[in-house]
Amino acid sequence: MWYKNKRFLTIAGVAAAVLVVLVLWLLFFNKPKRPELVTQPAAIGNVEKTVLASGTLEPFEQVNVGAQVSGQVTKLNVELGDEVKAGDLIAEIDSQKQKNDLATSQAALNNQKAQRASAMASLAQAQSNFTRQQTLYQADAGSKADYESAVQQLKAAQASLDAANSQIQQATISVNTANVNLGYTRIVAPMNGTVIAIITKQGQTVNANQSAPTIVVLGQLNKMTVKAEISEADVIRIKSGMKVYFTTLGDPDKKYYATLRSVEPAPTDFTGETTTGNTSSAIYYYGLFDVDNPDGTLRPSMTAQVYIIQESANNVLTIPSAALGRKGKDGSYTVRIIGKDKTKPEPVKVKTGINDGTNVQILSGLTAGQQVVIAQASASGSSTSSGGNRNNRAGSSALGGSTRPPRGL
Known part of the structure; x- marks a missing residue:
């Protein structure tokens, strides 16, 4: 019996010791840590x-070189990426019709010149007859009727010569027009630039009766223009002269710096028509600025992430x-x-x-x-x-x- 009591006292003592240790730990060691x-x-x-905007790169100058006459493109002298100078031949259109028109106009001009020569001869004859009849009439050797007839013949001959001169002017204009139309069959570069697009290929037929078809697109790539879309929430704080910089998707670590040239007064999708009611589409305004591109790294239609600096x-x-x-x-x-x-x-x-x-x-x-x-x-x-x-x-x-x-x- 005493053995069992001793065992019970031992267990009770151990339990009491554990309880004391737990209480001491809770009181002194389990304090909440200070927040870090x-x-x-x-x-x-x-x-x-800054104000963030999305932009698109365009050539500083871009021209759609088109045709003003209809016909088949018989020769295309440029390829994509070629550098051209103002006056260089771009393409040639079949010119047979224009050559025929020129020949017809020239023949009509020659005919009018021949008629003028005939009118000049008639005028000279009428002038001679008038001088003779006037002399006779003044000397009472000729009749008044012959004199008056000579006057009328002189006036008629002069009128015929004036008409011939007018017809020559008209025929000359026709020849000049035919020459101009013949020149339109040779498409030349209007400026120095790079061929950035070929719209019409050699052998293709173009129709200029309704609108001038585009043959190639030229652009000056040594300087680029960025058109940045600025939201209506930000545009009221933006003005010309602010400093800007942008990055491209291909090289996000390189920044290109420039100065904001202008902010267009109307939205990007403005058509001039008055709209009523609420619209859910966002409104943007184009901000324009230019950046030099001497090495040609920047290309048309690249996307630019634009930062317009308000304060710094x-x-x-x-x-x-x-x-x-x-x-x-x-x-x-x-x-x-x-x-x-x-x-x-x-x-x-x-x-x-x-x-x-x-x-x-x-x-x-x-x-x-x-x-x-x-x-x-x-x-x-x-x-x-x-x-x-x-x-x-x-x-x-x-x-x-x-x-x-x-x-x-």
């Missing part, structure tokens, strides 16, 4: 507030936008920094400048190197922004007003 703070130092950097500041004190707290009535923001004890964050008021949605310019309240709190890690391992969702939304609008990506990207 995500910080970043205030640093010198660059800030720029270089070599200024910056912190992440996520570190901003609430905005005060005086326009300042509250920022939490790591204080002297390096554990508890301290609130500091700062005045800000340009905010690009990622970084914000600090005008006063901080110095370079101070650690600002941008997020706080929770017990589950997730983190929350120091400024909260409100600042995240503000950062999106700082990128240009619209959080939807531009059309075409």
Whole structure:
């Protein structure tokens, strides 16, 4: 019996010891950990507030070289990518009809010249007869009727010569027109440029009766124009003279810089007709700027991701936008920094400048190197922004007003 009591006391003692250890652990060792703070130092950097747009590249000058006469393209002198100069022969159209028209007009002109020679001879004869009849009449040796008849014959001969001269002018115009039409069968380059498209092939027949058909398209590729689609939410803040840069899909790391030349006053799909009622389609306006392309890297119809710089500041004190707290009535923001004890964050008021949605310019309240709190890690391992969702939304609008990506990207 005593053996069983001793065993019971032993078990009870062990249980009591475990209970004491558990209580001590809960009291002294199971304290909640301090939340981990995500910080970043205030640093010198660059800030720029931009409007994002999608653009398309076009040649600075582009011409559709067409035909003004109908017929078969008998010869095409260029190939895609050829460099041509103004006046170079591009193509030839069958010119037999135009040659025949020229020959007919020339023959008609020659006929009118022959008729004028006959009229001049008749005029000379009438002039001679008039002089003789006038002399006789003045000497009372001729009749008045013969004199008056000579006057009428002279006037008729002069009128016939005037008519012949007018007909010659008309025939000359016809010859000139036929020459011009014959010249239209030779298609020449109107400017220096590169053949960027061949629309009509050799042997093809073109019809210029309704509209001038295009033979080739020429473009000057040493300078390109970017047409950027700017949303209606952003266009009110955009004006000519702003600095812009863009990247291409093929080389997103290279930036091309330029200056905004103009913003078109009407939307990209404007037709001139008045529309009524609500529309669900987005409204865009073209912003135009030019960029040099000496090496030909940029090509027509490339897509450009365009950044229009509204404001910028270089070599200024910056912190992440996520570190901003609430905005005060005086326009300042509250920022939490790591204080002297390096554990508890301290609130500091700062005045800000340009905010690009990622970084914000600090005008006063901080110095370079101070650690600002941008997020706080929770017990589950997730983190929350120091400024909260409100600042995240503000950062999106700082990128240009619209959080939807531009059309075409």
